[in-house]
Amino acid sequence: MFDRDRWQEIWSVLKKNKFRTLLTAFGVFWGIFMLIIMVGSGKGLQNGAMEGMGNFATNSVFMWTQRTTMPYKGLPRNRRWTYTNEDIPVLRENIPELKYLAPRLQGGGYRSGDNVVRGDKSGAFNVYGDYPQWNKIDPVRILAGRFLNEIDIDESRKVAAIGTQVRDVLFKNGEDPIGQYIRIQGLYFKVVGVFEPINSNINFGGDKVRSIHIPFSTMQRAYNYGNNVGWFAMTAKDQYKAELIERKAMQILKKRHDVAPEDDQAVGHFNIGTEFDKMKGLFNGIKGLIWIVGIGTLLAGVIGISNIMLIIVKERTKEIGIQRAIGAPPKTVITQIISESVFLTTLAGYFGLVAGVFIIEMLATGMQQSSGSDNMFRNPEVDFTVAISALGVLIISGILAGILPARRAVKVKPIDALRYE
Amino acid sequence: MIDLSNIHKSYITGTNRLHVLKGIDLHVKKGELVSIMGSSGSGKSTLLNIIGILDIHDEGDYRLNGQLIHNINETKAAALRNKFIGFVFQSFNLISFKTALENVALPLYYQGVSRKKRNRMAAEYLDKMGLLDWSDHMPNELSGGQKQRLAIARAMIHQPKVILADEPTGALDSQTSYEMMDLLQAINREGITIIIVTHERDIAERTNRIIRLRDGNIGDDHQNGIKKETTGVFNRP
Numbered sequence: 001m002f003d004r005d006r007w008q009e010i011w012s013v014l015k016k017n018k019f020r021t022l023l024t025a026f027g028v029f030w031g032i033f034m035l036i037i038m039v040g041s042g043k044g045l046q047n048g049a050m051e052g053m054g055n056f057a058t059n060s061v062f063m064w065t066q067r068t069t070m071p072y073k074g075l076p077r078n079r080r081w082t083y084t085n086e087d088i089p090v091l092r093e094n095i096p097e098l099k100y101l102a103p104r105l106q107g108g109g110y111r112s113g114d115n116v117v118r119g120d121k122s123g124a125f126n127v128y129g130d131y132p133q134w135n136k137i138d139p140v141r142i143l144a145g146r147f148l149n150e151i152d153i154d155e156s157r158k159v160a161a162i163g164t165q166v167r168d169v170l171f172k173n174g175e176d177p178i179g180q181y182i183r184i185q186g187l188y189f190k191v192v193g194v195f196e197p198i199n200s201n202i203n204f205g206g207d208k209v210r211s212i213h214i215p216f217s218t219m220q221r222a223y224n225y226g227n228n229v230g231w232f233a234m235t236a237k238d239q240y241k242a243e244l245i246e247r248k249a250m251q252i253l254k255k256r257h258d259v260a261p262e263d264d265q266a267v268g269h270f271n272i273g274t275e276f277d278k279m280k281g282l283f284n285g286i287k288g289l290i291w292i293v294g295i296g297t298l299l300a301g302v303i304g305i306s307n308i309m310l311i312i313v314k315e316r317t318k319e320i321g322i323q324r325a326i327g328a329p330p331k332t333v334i335t336q337i338i339s340e341s342v343f344l345t346t347l348a349g350y351f352g353l354v355a356g357v358f359i360i361e362m363l364a365t366g367m368q369q370s371s372g373s374d375n376m377f378r379n380p381e382v383d384f385t386v387a388i389s390a391l392g393v394l395i396i397s398g399i400l401a402g403i404l405p406a407r408r409a410v411k412v413k414p415i416d417a418l419r420y421e
Numbered sequence: 422m423i424d425l426s427n428i429h430k431s432y433i434t435g436t437n438r439l440h441v442l443k444g445i446d447l448h449v450k451k452g453e454l455v456s457i458m459g460s461s462g463s464g465k466s467t468l469l470n471i472i473g474i475l476d477i478h479d480e481g482d483y484r485l486n487g488q489l490i491h492n493i494n495e496t497k498a499a500a501l502r503n504k505f506i507g508f509v510f511q512s513f514n515l516i517s518f519k520t521a522l523e524n525v526a527l528p529l530y531y532q533g534v535s536r537k538k539r540n541r542m543a544a545e546y547l548d549k550m551g552l553l554d555w556s557d558h559m560p561n562e563l564s565g566g567q568k569q570r571l572a573i574a575r576a577m578i579h580q581p582k583v584i585l586a587d588e589p590t591g592a593l594d595s596q597t598s599y600e601m602m603d604l605l606q607a608i609n610r611e612g613i614t615i616i617i618v619t620h621e622r623d624i625a626e627r628t629n630r631i632i633r634l635r636d637g638n639i640g641d642d643h644q645n646g647i648k649k650e651t652t653g654v655f656n657r658p
Contacts, residue, residue: 005523329496331496
């Protein structure tokens with residue numbers, strides 16, 4: 001609905017005191033600008049944190065052994081114990097909610113100098129004995145070759161998947177490591193794959209780019225671990241909580257190893273799911289705070305508009321009185337004033353929106369150019385829906401800001417308005 | 422056209438109650454040219470405002486064109502004003518940001534007449550007032566007499582039954598005042614009822630009926646025999 005007279009009036013009213021209009025509009029401009037900047041940055045922070053763990057199976061649990069703290073079945077307290085291979089099928093059979101189970105071993109040696117050698121090159125790296133399932137729990141991106149598979153386990157093959165930094169240290173630039181042999185603590189392993197980490201923000205013990213995965217069974221046999229299992233990593237099926245398998249597995253393992261059921265210290269465990277939930281809660285909290293502060297700032301701007309509209313109505317009392325005397329119905333006066341308010345709010349807010357999105361986009365492109373992969377702040381962005389809802393909020397607040405002054409305008413009797421000087 | 426019987430109106434300011442109109446009975450027939458005189462505070466403006474439905478009386482009956490004005494809301498009042506009444510004010514009361522043409526067309530805007538049609542009609546009335554050359558000028562670029570003629574054009578464009586003029590010559594010099602009266606007389610001869618509030622005797626002398634208010638009552642109401650001749654239709658300067 002384009003009514004030329006209405007727009008002419010809006011324009012002439014706002015033009016009359018340009019500086020005042022500008023200052024008032026700035027309040028709303030700033031409100032929406034800050035809201036957009038904060039929402040965008042909050043998203044950036046979240047992106048930065050979540051990107052480093054985005055593919056990690058978040059309903060996962062890790063479980064290792066610690067010394068017992070109470071005597072049980074004639075066994076003393078302060079006893080060392082370890083998981084064994086026999087635990088693996090028992091866990092699989094007795095916990096139907098289990099999706100992946102990955103027993104793991106960590107090789108020693110890397111602390112006492114270079115444990116991995118190839119020709120005249122050597123380095124100190126983390127060596128893990130793993131099941132292929134590990135790659136489902138903490139996936140890596142395979143750059144060449146493959147990860148470990150079931151046959152490697154069954155045949156206890158001497159093969160290894162290496163991180164990018166291992167490759168860079170042990171191989172010449174451009175050299176293809178696949179099929180080559182490296183010596184890990186005196187034994188030769190054939191390189192079958194090169195990987196780079198995806199979830200770089202979640203690390204156990206050491207940097208993933210500096211790790212080597214060899215088959216679990218190979219590590220047990222070659223390095224004299226017998227049938228010991230270092231620790232278990234397990235993931236619950238999607239519809240179950242990680243806490244459930246955590247509880248069940250602890251029960252089973254304690255029972256099998258004669259640990260007192262109430263000895264909570266004996267099993268060390270870590271639940272990624274809870275940590276992940278905490279993280280999510282944190283970001284939801286930040287988001288909530290942003291909206292509260294943002295809406296608050298916006299509200300201050302809108303109140304400014306309402307205030308200035310009251311003054312405008314007061315200044316125009318006589319003019320409005322004339323209009324009403326010659327037949328302007330209250331409805332026309334009210335819509336006129338609300339239109340002014342909505343127009344001013346929306347215009348100012350629109351510029352704030354554009355400026356905010358512009359800054360966020362600048363930031364995003366700037367960061368892409370200087371991209372470090374471990375940034376905690378990454379890809380700040382404003383969804384289209386946020387922008388649209390911000391605009392909606394603006395229009396509604398413009399209406400709200402106009403209601404009070406508009407009512408004030410028609411509350412005055414026309415005759416009093418005419419007499420007003 | 423206008424029937425007032427036993428109209429009372431008082432204003433309350435703080436604890437004081439000011440009884441302004443104390444039972445006015447007044448009948449104005451269609452086509453009359455009436456002036457209301459009285460000293461300041463006699464209630465003449467209040468009476469005019471009640472007739473113009475800008476103010477509501479406390480007591481008594483007011484019929485405008487046979488319709489009882491009672492308990493009407495502001496929307497209804499605005500519609501009635503827009504339909505029956507044209508106002509001419511002492512201080513002209515033009516809208517400062519609208520051109521002469523748009524000012525004249527304003528009552529039609531509130532009736533929802535299309536822009537094209539109301540501008541055409543406004544141009545016609547401006548022409549009658551001899552202001553066609555000024556149609557794109559802002560009110561502050563016009564002289565007092567021109568402003569008042571503009572206001573009269575605005576009061577007439579929606580073809581009201583009654584024109585109410587509150588001290589229409591109060592801000593004008595005597596020469597312009599007489600021209601204004603010529604104009605109002607000419608309009609009256611077209612059949613439009615005109616009520617003028619004035620405190621100037623020579624202005625009142627040029628109306629057909631003079632009503633004097635004294636302390637909220639009608640003190641004197643007589644037909645005015647002396648009628649000065651005017652020149653031609655819508656006397657142009």
